[in-house]
Amino acid sequence: MTVPVSFRITKEEAETVFAIARRASHLASEFETRYDTQEAVMDVTAAHANGCPLDLCGLLAAGDADFGHDVFGIRRHIDRGTGGLRDCFLPRYSTPQS
Numbered sequence: 001m002t003v004p005v006s007f008r009i010t011k012e013e014a015e016t017v018f019a020i021a022r023r024a025s026h027l028a029s030e031f032e033t034r035y036d037t038q039e040a041v042m043d044v045t046a047a048h049a050n051g052c053p054l055d056l057c058g059l060l061a062a063g064d065a066d067f068g069h070d071v072f073g074i075r076r077h078i079d080r081g082t083g084g085l086r087d088c089f090l091p092r093y094s095t096p097q098s
Helices: 011-030 037-049 056-061 064-077
Strands: none
Touching: 011 037, 011 056, 011 064, 037 064, 056 064
16 A cells, blocks of 8 residues: 655745745746746655655755755656655755654
8 A cells, every 4th residue: 555645734834835836937947948836836845745854944045056956856856656755865955854
């Protein structure tokens, strides 16, 4: 039996994730690629809620290089079946786990 991907985050986290997703979509368009805001919301939320908690406020405030590394890295390495990140990818704005 497989466990469904969780998208459970707080309202405050959801607001920050949406701002991250809008920024990611805009940044992608600057490089003439498409990253739909809703897809970015789902990717970041899934990563955050399924084993890789993120410093969402730090990520939103990050410079473009670190922001792009994390958001586009999540996009590339997200396992849409589990919400986890593959290939040992670790976002720079992940929070330490105890």
